[in-house]
Amino acid sequence: MSAEEFRRHGYAVVDWLARYWTDLDQRPVTPDVAPGQVAASLPERAPEHGEPFEDLLADVDRLITPGLAHWQHPMFLGHFPMTNSGPSVLGELLTAGLNPQAMLWSANPALTELEGVVCDWLADLLGLPASFRGNGVLQDTASAGVLVALTAALWRRGGEDWRRHGAGTRYTVYTSTEGNCSIAKAVRVAGLGEDRLRLVDVDHHAPAMRVDHLRALVEADIAAGNVPVMVAATVGTTSTTAVDPVAEIGELCREHGIWLHVDAAYAGVAAVCPEMRWIHHGVELADSYCVNPHKWLLTGLDCGAMWVTDQRALTAAMTTTPAYLSGSTAPHPAAVDLRDRQLPLGHRSRALKLWFVLRWYGAEGLRAHIREGIALARDFAAKVRADDRFEIVAPHPFGLVCFRLHADDATNAELLRRLTTSGELLLSHTDVHGRHTLRLATGGTATTSAHLDLAWRKITDIAADLLAVAPDAEAPRPGSAVGQPSAGLRVQEDLCGVEGGVHFGQ
Template sequence: MPLPTSRPTPSGGSGPDLPTATDSGTGVGAGSTGVGPSHMSPGEFRRCGHAVVDWIADYWQDLPSRPVTPPVTPGQVADRLPAQAPETGEDFGTLLQDLDTLILPGMAHWQHPGFLGFFPMTTSGPAVLAQMLTAGLNAQGMAWATNPAATELEQRVMDWLADLMALPDRFTRGGVIQDTASSAMLVALTAALWRRAGEQWRNHGSGPGYTVYTSTEANCSVHKAVRLSGLGDLQLRRIPVESHTQALRPDLLRQAVEADLSAGLTPVAAIATIGTTSTTAIDPLPAVADICRSHDVWLHVDGAYAGVAAICPELRWINDGLEHADSYSVNTHKWLLTGFECSPMWFADPAAVTQAMTVTQSYLREVTGDPRQAPDYRDWQIPLGRPFRALKLWFTLRWYGADGLRAHLRRGVELARIFADLVRGDDRFEVVAPSPFGLVCFRLRADCSVNAQLLKRLNAGGDILLSSTDVNGRFTLRMAAGGTATTADHIAHAWSRIRAEADRLTGTGHRSG
């Protein structure tokens, strides 16, 4: 299907006039004197910036009228782009027009209210505006000396968030913002290896003797972290889960750890999950922590999706056992309106990660400080450089306040409850896993092939997007509420579409259970 070529008419007006190549006193990037390029002037930037804000506002406003996913085939977008970069600069109006005509028609719209297939990737006005400010400042926050305000703001907002989530006191002053939970996973595993083997690990590598434990339902980032750490696939132990809750079985974890110890191996780390990707299962942290403490195994808890739910007092039961964790990570860019990428992480003892990660060259001497006074966050992460991520979290926390954030989280939980009740009210369907947060896993009481066909038909319509997983070996559909713009009306529409497609597939109408 060809991409549309006309620019959609924005509902919010045309916005300010944009500078072009003929604007007096300005260029569009090309340097005609040989001295250097003609940069965007402050006046140009102001006019173009207004146009960008108008564009984003119009985009958000018009999203419900767009298809959730694009009707394109691989290579279709690339084929419409020039093979080489331009030799001379182009005006900003042309760039925005090409964004509309070449890029937007090939986008999957994660902010669409009908985007229900994956965990939400939420953003908000204050987060986007803070991201613009971050880009304008373009500060390097690798060390306190390179950006004191960025470092100290990050310390403070991480303590704010820990307090809002009622995290254990042991995480106070132990927070850092990673890019994603995948990076947090690798950093935690690196710290675990250091704590267990110190210089021996640093000098001789991971070797075949160290082992890592997680459930069969853990995120794939665990597997990737084990590979990248040098341990290898054979060192990862995948512990089976309980069939109803889909949570890790601690009895089998204990058996695996003790078997490895008997074989002369060294258990290093265990990864438990609060809200698994497949079904939002919650591993039994107290029991897992007890096993880890018994054998000096580092416990990292992955709360990427669901961890922020603890901001709501009625959901703080998910924190049970966190008081024994060595590290914990969540993604505020998933459910907490902060925009990608922003993954807060806490350490009970930051010394383990800084001792494992610190590498200081001569050119860093002048920006290396005393960690007892202020952290150099380059030693808490994989890259050397780091952006000013704390600014958008600061803006989001202050704009919404705790009450606003709780209202957003509670709406996601309520929308999931509404949807689950609708599913249970039709005896052709079943809910196949607990749904304490914003995700509902459900299926037709039919063969896996029929459920797969149902999902294909639903997603082909363009108005909603669902996804799938396997639960106890059965093809299962996933509906994830919690998007910034998703309301009860969108959930009702999704259920209407699901029932209609089920009618066509099964030849039966709605039947009350």
């Protein structure tokens, strides 16, 4: 493809995306396709001869977009938002064209140093402690971050013995029953064995970690000869967006020399608003912290910001230096090798798109976006409370509202099924105190109050039909306005439950 061809077809792609965003609310939110249907529409083998680019773009319209779940649709309300924006896409386009490999400072000085700067900018915007400055990296997601943190924590506790003996020492890891499933996966991938993960009970008012139970588990492990190595606290759990008491957890970790990792994948960006900085109380005690700008901060997937305050432990855990990489970086404190802050050797640069977003919107624009998402959730929750057929089952400090009908689980499940199969909107569900609970998440780039009004009308219309034929409605439970915690994170992977339909994972 010549430069002139690239220019012409590039304009066509940008025009296609602009038209897609403009017309998105006219498309079904989710596709009406069966598993294997899209694959069956494609040739069995790659073409022998090249094809015109116009045909490629036409086949995106014909074969691909009809089978998409449109995460940028204003009525895609079932998951935490996966926001995107024009400046992010253009930054990604430049990154794709440059195709940089930023594993070493010497391999890419400008983008390595830009990444450090934008991580510092973001830490400042979120009100994170000064100890985070200079210690940031952009991972793909917070899931990678928890595994990196665990690896560094194991090295700090076990050093070279960890490298030699691995899981031979009985290291233990702790998170709440509401902690994200990526924590259990990290324990498994690190080779510790899932029996080394301790699930801490949560409070009954808001499903946040109980520090008294954490202390009991830690002390029991120490007495049994086990070695507590890491606690993963959560700011904004996946199921209900509960916030763990990070300060109290951090004090306990300091007392016993345990690494504290804070997972703020979704909710952390809310702290760009000064009135939301309460969520970071105690974060100065954290050894590592992760947040995903690609969720709620208008930056396209993937972009997971991570800070590790103990760079010595991180570098010792991550560095391998074969001859072909030795001596490639000058011994200078500003010459950071990003390969030493992540699992892969190669580093995909994500700094340009985040830089573009931070500069295009500015702190003021980002705060406006977050505040709008919180306000939309608050207004939606008010509608739910005002209708005595429904209840709110968990606090909603961010952009997620957990609610249900005063009816049995089967009726609530049927409400969700009809909503998600209509193609008009997407909700998801979780399990709160053993009860089927619907989840609606605001914060999408294009979602407005008009879209939530439309969603509420659809919800209440279907609810009226269901209650007309349902068994006697369940009576409100005492204290149900805030709800009870689930026994564990059980956001179902099968959100539609329609045989032959499409299943959307969390």
